[in-house]
Amino acid sequence: MAHVKHQKWWGWGEEGVFFDYENKPAFAPFVEKAIGVRLRPRERDTVDFDTARVPASRAPEDVLALLRGISGAENVSVDDELRIVHWAGKSVLELLQTLRNDFERVPDVVVYPGSEEELNRILEAAVAEDLVVIPFGGGSSISRSLQAERAEERCIVSVDLGRLNRVLEIDETSGLATIQAGVLGPDMEEQLNDRGWTLGHFPDSFAHSTLGGWAATRSSGMQSDKYGDIADIVRGLRMARPTGTVVLRPLPSTSTGPSLREMVLGSEGRLGIITELTVQVHRLPEEHEVIAYMFPTWQQALTAVRRYTEAEIPLTFARVSDAHETGFSLATQKAATSMKGRLAAKGQEALWAVMRRRGWDTDAMCLSYVCFEGTAKDVAERKKAVARIARAEGAVVLGPGPGALYDQKKFDTPHLRDFLLEQNTVGDVSETAAPWSRLTTVHKAAYDAAQRAYAQLGKIGWIMSHMSHSYHSGACLYFTFAYVFDEENPYEEYHVIKSAIQQSFVDSGATLSHHHGVGVEHQPWMEQDVSPEGVRLMKGLFEVADPGRHFNPGKIVS
Numbered sequence: 001m002a003h004v005k006h007q008k009w010w011g012w013g014e015e016g017v018f019f020d021y022e023n024k025p026a027f028a029p030f031v032e033k034a035i036g037v038r039l040r041p042r043e044r045d046t047v048d049f050d051t052a053r054v055p056a057s058r059a060p061e062d063v064l065a066l067l068r069g070i071s072g073a074e075n076v077s078v079d080d081e082l083r084i085v086h087w088a089g090k091s092v093l094e095l096l097q098t099l100r101n102d103f104e105r106v107p108d109v110v111v112y113p114g115s116e117e118e119l120n121r122i123l124e125a126a127v128a129e130d131l132v133v134i135p136f137g138g139g140s141s142i143s144r145s146l147q148a149e150r151a152e153e154r155c156i157v158s159v160d161l162g163r164l165n166r167v168l169e170i171d172e173t174s175g176l177a178t179i180q181a182g183v184l185g186p187d188m189e190e191q192l193n194d195r196g197w198t199l200g201h202f203p204d205s206f207a208h209s210t211l212g213g214w215a216a217t218r219s220s221g222m223q224s225d226k227y228g229d230i231a232d233i234v235r236g237l238r239m240a241r242p243t244g245t246v247v248l249r250p251l252p253s254t255s256t257g258p259s260l261r262e263m264v265l266g267s268e269g270r271l272g273i274i275t276e277l278t279v280q281v282h283r284l285p286e287e288h289e290v291i292a293y294m295f296p297t298w299q300q301a302l303t304a305v306r307r308y309t310e311a312e313i314p315l316t317f318a319r320v321s322d323a324h325e326t327g328f329s330l331a332t333q334k335a336a337t338s339m340k341g342r343l344a345a346k347g348q349e350a351l352w353a354v355m356r357r358r359g360w361d362t363d364a365m366c367l368s369y370v371c372f373e374g375t376a377k378d379v380a381e382r383k384k385a386v387a388r389i390a391r392a393e394g395a396v397v398l399g400p401g402p403g404a405l406y407d408q409k410k411f412d413t414p415h416l417r418d419f420l421l422e423q424n425t426v427g428d429v430s431e432t433a434a435p436w437s438r439l440t441t442v443h444k445a446a447y448d449a450a451q452r453a454y455a456q457l458g459k460i461g462w463i464m465s466h467m468s469h470s471y472h473s474g475a476c477l478y479f480t481f482a483y484v485f486d487e488e489n490p491y492e493e494y495h496v497i498k499s500a501i502q503q504s505f506v507d508s509g510a511t512l513s514h515h516h517g518v519g520v521e522h523q524p525w526m527e528q529d530v531s532p533e534g535v536r537l538m539k540g541l542f543e544v545a546d547p548g549r550h551f552n553p554g555k556i557v558s
């Protein structure tokens with residue numbers, strides 16, 4: 001479909017953009033030490049679609065005719081590459097399945113509706129013709145919430161929202177924008193920025209995910225400390241159903257029974273298709289600055305961020321990498337080629353020497369970034385307040401140089417996973433949230449669980465973490481794990497490691513996911529997260545909303 005942008009069928013992002021380590025001299029030695037693999041130069045720029053063995057479409061001709069009648073023949077496709085683009089999200093397991101031709105049930109047809117009315121009719125047809133409908137935003141799901149059930153016999157329709165991509169209206173008095181659900185992050189920000197506004201929602205997947213997808217998965221962006229999670233940002237919405245549209249007007253607050261808005265948020269396509277959202281937007285800030293700090297230890301860094309929160313300093317984000325992740329960040333630094341770069345590298349060496357003289361263990365130090373927005377005066381005052389607390393916790397203020405670099409590179413890391421897969425290495429993530437009082441326990445439990453799982457599999461494995469998204473009562477911890485996978489049996493061993501980390505979360509009082517949703521990947525922990533009675537209630541909701549199991553069945557709870 002020429003008018004809708006899609007990611008690579010085999011990996012993350014657009015064709016022609018990938019991770020390279022050639023200009024990062026410390027990276028290969030770092031990886032070899034961490035997981036015992038000697039990196040080869042990147043060979044894979046693309047993967048020829050001819051190598052894909054795609055199961056044939058099972059869409060009956062009368063269903064295709066019906067869909068063409070609703071959305072127009074040019075917006076209905078059984079093209080193999082489009083069906084593969086829509087068959088899964090971008091979790092590392094799905095990437096691996098795609099590269100290995102381990103396709104399960106691939107959608108039989110992809111439809112690109114152009115209006116809410118078409119969506120009502122598609123959902124009506126799904127019930128009448130016994131079809132399965134899976135809404136598709138940017139396809140960046142990392143919890144396997146786009147894959148159809150393996151044993152599904154019915155015709156599967158992937159409904160791509162990509163044509164619904166416009167900012168419809170801005171109520172400038174209220175700071176509320178009404179926006180179509182299928183808009184991709186950058187396209188939405190461009191339309192808002194042109195009028196002086198921003199949503200402020202920047203997940204790592206920003207470039208390849210949509211507003212509707214964010215709402216359907218309860219997403220959180222890296223600037224959530226200021227702008228809120230998507231659940232705070234969405235004030236009203238419209239959701240198409242086979243029998244009509246649920247309309248929730250944008251209201252600052254309401255006491256009309258249990259929140260339908262909250263019920264739709266995170267529903268992953270199981271209740272209907274979100275067509276439009278009214279969201280809180282903000283004037284573009286006058287200043288936006290990221291400052292870097294180095295802390296002697298993880299504990300001191302966490303305490304500092306908690307104290308910023310207690311002091312109610314309005315920050316856009318505060319992020320801390322643990323010692324392992326700090327080591328990783330330093331290893332991905334580019335070689336200094338310019339005079340400025342060489343001076344910066346020398347400055348860094350001198351700083352490390354000072355820290356060692358002060359008695360720091362440089363293997364334990366933790367890098368932190370804090371983002372400040374507002375008027376020049378606001379930013380100056382907040383920087384001072386943060387520096388005071390950070391220094392009291394032993395930090396050295398590194399300044400805006402590394403902060404600006406972080407800001408420029410923040411969306412690049414996901415490409416690393418494709419590169420690692422080429423090296424027979426899995427690099428994936430698990431994230432959670434917990435009260436401040438439990439964060440260090442959760443952190444240690446995840447490390448221990450990962451190491452036990454690696455030992456069980458006889459592997460050298462890596463784990464690292466950062467803290468981001470802070471709240472008054474706690475924060476999110478985001479873990480990245482990596483290991484060389486067994487070519488014979490990559491899936492089972494992945495589950496051993498991922499499950500160990502997930503189990504450690506719920507066992508230590510944290511949630512199974514802070515912002516990646518549930519999908520299929522996180523389902524086994526739902527009862528432990530929201531209680532068996534909570535799961536029963538949720539199942540009841542889905543059964544009443546969709547008795548024929550037409551709308552993305554099997555996700556969240558099954």
Ligand SMILES: Cc1cc2nc3c(=O)[nH]c(=O)nc-3n(C[C@H](O)[C@H](O)[C@H](O)COP(=O)(O)OP(=O)(O)OC[C@H]3O[C@@H](n4cnc5c(N)ncnc54)[C@H](O)[C@@H]3O)c2cc1C
Binds near residue numbers: 139
């Ligand atoms: C590398 C990487 C980094 C990531 N970083 C973040 C991050 O920082 N923060 C974060 O929150 N998430 C992150 N994610 C996860 C993912 O980007 C989010 O879950 C995102 O919200 C999905 O949006 P999408 O438009 O791509 O939805 P999709 O992946 O297309 O769909 C996700 C789910 O929502 C449903 N859905 C999509 N659109 C609609 C709609 N209009 N109505 C009803 N249901 C719908 C789908 O059926 C599916 O169940 C990351 C993922 C990857 C791979």
